[in-house]
Amino acid sequence: QAKLNGRNQFHLFDAEQDQQLRTHHNQRARIRQALQQDELRLYFQPKVNMRQGRIIGMEALLRWQHPEQGIVGPLQFLPLIEHTDLIIDVGDWVLHQAMAQLRAWTALHAEWVISVNIAARHFQCKDFVERLRKILAAYPDVAPERLEIEILESAAIQDIQHVREVMLACQKIGVSFALDDFGTGYSSLSYLKRLPADTLKIDQSFVRDMLEDKDDLAVISAIIGLADAFNRAVIAEGVETAEHGVALLRLGCDLVQGYGIARPMPATQIEAWAKNYVAPTVWDHGKDLEWE
Ligand code: C2E
Ligand code: MG
Ligand code: MG
Ligand code: MG
Numbered sequence: 001q002a003k004l005n006g007r008n009q010f011h012l013f014d015a016e017q018d019q020q021l022r023t024h025h026n027q028r029a030r031i032r033q034a035l036q037q038d039e040l041r042l043y044f045q046p047k048v049n050m051r052q053g054r055i056i057g058m059e060a061l062l063r064w065q066h067p068e069q070g071i072v073g074p075l076q077f078l079p080l081i082e083h084t085d086l087i088i089d090v091g092d093w094v095l096h097q098a099m100a101q102l103r104a105w106t107a108l109h110a111e112w113v114i115s116v117n118i119a120a121r122h123f124q125c126k127d128f129v130e131r132l133r134k135i136l137a138a139y140p141d142v143a144p145e146r147l148e149i150e151i152l153e154s155a156a157i158q159d160i161q162h163v164r165e166v167m168l169a170c171q172k173i174g175v176s177f178a179l180d181d182f183g184t185g186y187s188s189l190s191y192l193k194r195l196p197a198d199t200l201k202i203d204q205s206f207v208r209d210m211l212e213d214k215d216d217l218a219v220i221s222a223i224i225g226l227a228d229a230f231n232r233a234v235i236a237e238g239v240e241t242a243e244h245g246v247a248l249l250r251l252g253c254d255l256v257q258g259y260g261i262a263r264p265m266p267a268t269q270i271e272a273w274a275k276n277y278v279a280p281t282v283w284d285h286g287k288d289l290e291w292e
Helices: 007-036 086-104 128-137 160-173 189-194 204-208 214-229 242-251 267-276 281-291
Strands: 040-049 054-066 070-072 113-117 147-152 176-182 199-202 233-236
Touching (some): 007 054, 040 086, 054 086, 086 128, 086 147, 113 176, 128 160, 160 176, 160 189, 199 204, 204 214, 214 233, 214 242, 242 281
Parallel strands (some): 147 176, 199 233
Antiparallel strands (some): 040 054
């Protein structure tokens, strides 16, 4: 087959591909090293209930504290490993960190739930439930109900029967589930019926333009209706302004997360933020909505 291509062409292609493979291999090795040398960090982004003006929990978001490049975001390195077993080691590390943080918050904030993003390959590995069980067992004073797992809607519908079984097994232990980036994964009503996810997390792409774009507003309204009909909770991500919050409250979505509430930050900054947090007064309308 090689000889069918012009010799030079083949060699050019071959060399390029070889170089790319080498680069990816090196990058993956560097990410493994980051894990081993403790360069990974969890940032936390608050989630609030607008109607109650209350903090309900935090999403854990991965960062790489790179010695030369500074803070590196997950989209810059997770795609390189999400199809390798390294994503499983990184995911287990994230789960451990989240549990340790929950333990640290027990005295002051036992009601906060931490949400952790789990990659499809990790979630679908044969022994996921067993691994999770072991991790939870290492933190006997942390109730599993304080942990939520976010998986992408698009990943959940890949192997729905298996995903359903894993979700049910985890829920039996006490861990809850959210379908992340909901609305972008093309799941059907019958999929949703079979997926026992506790929460639908409206993708931020719909929230971003919801005040200007009627179609995005319609998608959000439909997801809220869907959550209601299937008796699931619903949360909106990417809430950048108080006005987004008002619009969501009117549609019946009380739970929000986004730069408009707070940016992701290290756990050390969360305490001061929480102490000073005051919900915008425009959200007070949420308290009267039933009588409107
Ligand atoms: P995601 O789970 O959908 O998380 C939301 C992303 O949107 C985060 O980006 C967050 O910082 C950002 N964000 C939050 N509020 C706003 C807002 O108001 N406006 C805008 N424009 N963006 C907002 P981040 O931290 O870069 O994470 C990107 C994605 O990487 C996550 O999307 C998630 O899919 C993945 N990820 C993050 N941490 C982990 C992890 O520990 N494990 C795995 N497997 N994936 C992770
Ligand atoms: Mg998420
Ligand atoms: Mg999302
Ligand atoms: Mg996303």
